[in-house]
Amino acid sequence: MMKENMSNSEESLIKPKTLEEVRAMIKSHKRNDFIFSSIGLLTIIFALLTLLILFVDLVMDGYPKLNYEFFTDFPSRRAAHAGILSAWVGSSLIMLVTFVTAVPMGVATGVYLEEYAPKNWFTDIIEINVTNLAGVPSIIYGLLALGLFVYTFHLGQTIVTAGLTLGLLMLPIVIVSTREAIRSIPVAIREAAYAVGATKWQVMLHHVIQYSFGGILTGIIIGMARALGETAPIITVGALTFIAFLPPAPLTSVPPFISFEWLQSGFTVLPIQMFSWLSRPEHAFHINAAAAGAVIIMLTLLMNGTAIWLRYRIRKNIKW
Amino acid sequence: MAQNKLDIKAEAKNLNFFYADGTKALKNVSLPVYENKITALIGPSGCGKSTFLRCFNRMHDLYPGNRYDGQILLHPDNTNVLAKGVDPIEVRMRISMVFQKPNPFPKSIYENVAYGLRVRGERSKSAVDDKVEEALKGASLWNEVKNRLQDLAFNLSGGQQQRLCIARALATDPEIMLFDEPTSALDPIATVNIEELMSGLKNKLSILVVTHNMQQAARISDYTAYMYLGEMIEFDATDKIFTNPSKKETEDYITGKFG
Ligand SMILES: Nc1ncnc2c1ncn2[C@@H]1O[C@H](COP(=O)(O)OP(=O)(O)OP(=O)(O)O)[C@@H](O)[C@H]1O
Numbered sequence: 329m330m331k332e333n334m335s336n337s338e339e340s341l342i343k344p345k346t347l348e349e350v351r352a353m354i355k356s357h358k359r360n361d362f363i364f365s366s367i368g369l370l371t372i373i374f375a376l377l378t379l380l381i382l383f384v385d386l387v388m389d390g391y392p393k394l395n396y397e398f399f400t401d402f403p404s405r406r407a408a409h410a411g412i413l414s415a416w417v418g419s420s421l422i423m424l425v426t427f428v429t430a431v432p433m434g435v436a437t438g439v440y441l442e443e444y445a446p447k448n449w450f451t452d453i454i455e456i457n458v459t460n461l462a463g464v465p466s467i468i469y470g471l472l473a474l475g476l477f478v479y480t481f482h483l484g485q486t487i488v489t490a491g492l493t494l495g496l497l498m499l500p501i502v503i504v505s506t507r508e509a510i511r512s513i514p515v516a517i518r519e520a521a522y523a524v525g526a527t528k529w530q531v532m533l534h535h536v537i538q539y540s541f542g543g544i545l546t547g548i549i550i551g552m553a554r555a556l557g558e559t560a561p562i563i564t565v566g567a568l569t570f571i572a573f574l575p576p577a578p579l580t581s582v583p584p585f586i587s588f589e590w591l592q593s594g595f596t597v598l599p600i601q602m603f604s605w606l607s608r609p610e611h612a613f614h615i616n617a618a619a620a621g622a623v624i625i626m627l628t629l630l631m632n633g634t635a636i637w638l639r640y641r642i643r644k645n646i647k648w
Numbered sequence: 649m650a651q652n653k654l655d656i657k658a659e660a661k662n663l664n665f666f667y668a669d670g671t672k673a674l675k676n677v678s679l680p681v682y683e684n685k686i687t688a689l690i691g692p693s694g695c696g697k698s699t700f701l702r703c704f705n706r707m708h709d710l711y712p713g714n715r716y717d718g719q720i721l722l723h724p725d726n727t728n729v730l731a732k733g734v735d736p737i738e739v740r741m742r743i744s745m746v747f748q749k750p751n752p753f754p755k756s757i758y759e760n761v762a763y764g765l766r767v768r769g770e771r772s773k774s775a776v777d778d779k780v781e782e783a784l785k786g787a788s789l790w791n792e793v794k795n796r797l798q799d800l801a802f803n804l805s806g807g808q809q810q811r812l813c814i815a816r817a818l819a820t821d822p823e824i825m826l827f828d829e830p831t832s833a834l835d836p837i838a839t840v841n842i843e844e845l846m847s848g849l850k851n852k853l854s855i856l857v858v859t860h861n862m863q864q865a866a867r868i869s870d871y872t873a874y875m876y877l878g879e880m881i882e883f884d885a886t887d888k889i890f891t892n893p894s895k896k897e898t899e900d901y902i903t904g905k906f907g
């Protein structure tokens with residue numbers, strides 16, 4: 329439906345260019361291309377180099393500690409024996425809670441807002457809120473969670489509280505990426521599905537969710553990676569800095585074989601463990617901190633890498 | 649059955665259509681769609697051909713605020729497909745559609761054709777297999793794809809994709825098939841393929857086709873309707889429209905004297 333209205337009157341004012349002029353013009357346009365791509369390349373190199381130096385520095389500092397025991401030892405007063413067992417277990421369990429709460433809610437909200445919600449002032453307000461939530465400083469989430477989960481719902485300074493807090497933090501990321509993924513599906517594909525007699529629900533299930541899956545997954549992983557590195561809200565809801573025990577195991581040997589006691593356990597997480605070591609005066613602990621930092625960065629890179637790979641794999645079959 | 653008597657498969661009666669923004673895109677349009685015939689809709693860009701076509705399968709219901717006023721009766725049961733009480737899904741199960749640009753799903757060739765059956769809850773694998781084969785044959789695509797049914801539909805050429813979309817629309821045994829400029833994105837050879845295909849299809853069903861290409865309308869259609877600015881200017885047998893139209897506007901458009 330793009331019909332241009334050509335106004336002939338203006339065209340006549342433009343004099344035809346000679347071949348030389350055209351060549352000169354193309355040349356100057358190409359120079360702009362070159363300048364722009366050089367600047368782009370430089371900034372990318374700068375950004376990547378900074379990250380690389382940081383990472384290499386951490387790995388080199390923490391190298392002596394990056395061994396098997398580091399992952400199986402509890403924190404300890406003696407730096408040489410201190411490890412990140414309680415921290416990575418805490419991080420993992422909290423991520424699990426975060427995932428289980430934020431993903432279904434975020435995806436459902438995204439699908440609802442994009443596909444079902446009527447367009448009125450109420451949904452407009454929700455939309456503006458969701459978009460802004462993604463930019464709220466994380467400490468604010470921590471304060472909110474402290475008031476809501478700890479003081480109002482009496483969930484305590486526990487794994488479930490931390491998981492829900494990070495879930496809140498991740499929710500807008502999942503919602504926004506779900507909506508974006510859905511929006512990229514061409515109208516023609518939806519119409520094709522409706523035209524053979526599909527109901528809205530079938531279009532959602534067989535098409536919209538499937539084709540936006542790559543994008544949603546990417547959003548989830550990037551949200552998780554961000555949640556993994558969060559410190560401020562976790563401190564606010566009361567993470568411990570020194571834990572020499574593990575939460576009760578989620579799987580038990582007696583029926584019903586599954587236990588949720590761990591949800592009520594105190595916890596620490598990787599970035600907090602790192603921070604606590606860093607605030608010690610002894611140099612030996614700084615090595616531990618560097619090693620923990622390297623682990624966090626590696627995990628984050630791994631998650632982001634997975635997201636990119638998955639998106640590539642899933643998008644490969646979808647060309648539009 | 650009487651060979652000569654023309655059965656009306658569907659007819660639009662005094663149809664007005666309003667887009668959500670208030671645009672009145674159809675003004676009191678009436679048109680019969682004869683059984684086992686091809687009816688072509690021609691007219692300048694923006695005159696409401698697509699709008700009219702998409703009323704037949706209630707496509708406009710997908711977007712809030714659009715409003716129909718008038719009737720499209722579907723025979724033999726005399727259902728008014730535009731009636732509030734009639735479910736658009738039910739209408740789309742009886743009247744299928746092929747779009748301007750090929751729009752296969754990013755799924756396998758087989759799944760594309762089978763999708764209409766899946767939507768109807770068909771579970772039997774062999775029944776679906778048979779139908780898919782039948783539809784692909786009906787769309788003259790079977791020989792080209794029979795050994796690669798599990799390939800992605802996107803790997804087909806544009807013309808093949810459009811025939812796949814026809815197979816998809818055909819698999820559910822529709823009573824009417826709507827085509828909105830089905831060949832405008834295709835090269836001449838693929839266009840001829842689709843035209844032959846449509847001519848073959850009319851034994852099974854009734855066809856309503858929008859086209860910008862007047863030669864195409866003349867080649868394939870039995871009846872032609874000329875629309876202009878949302879109004880039905882003239883409807884008649886294709887021969888009559890192209891050789892001896894009764895309205896001056898139609899003649900101007902057909903002879904290229906138009907605007
Ligand atoms: N979604 C819409 N909202 C409002 N007006 C619309 C919409 N779609 C189309 N129209 C208007 O309705 C009129 C008819 O459009 P339509 O697409 O039916 O024309 P057409 O005959 O199919 O044209 P073409 O040959 O270019 O496809 C046009 O004036 C167009 O601007």
Ligand SMILES: [Mg+2]
Nearest residue numbers: 697698699828
């Ligand atoms: Mg059109």
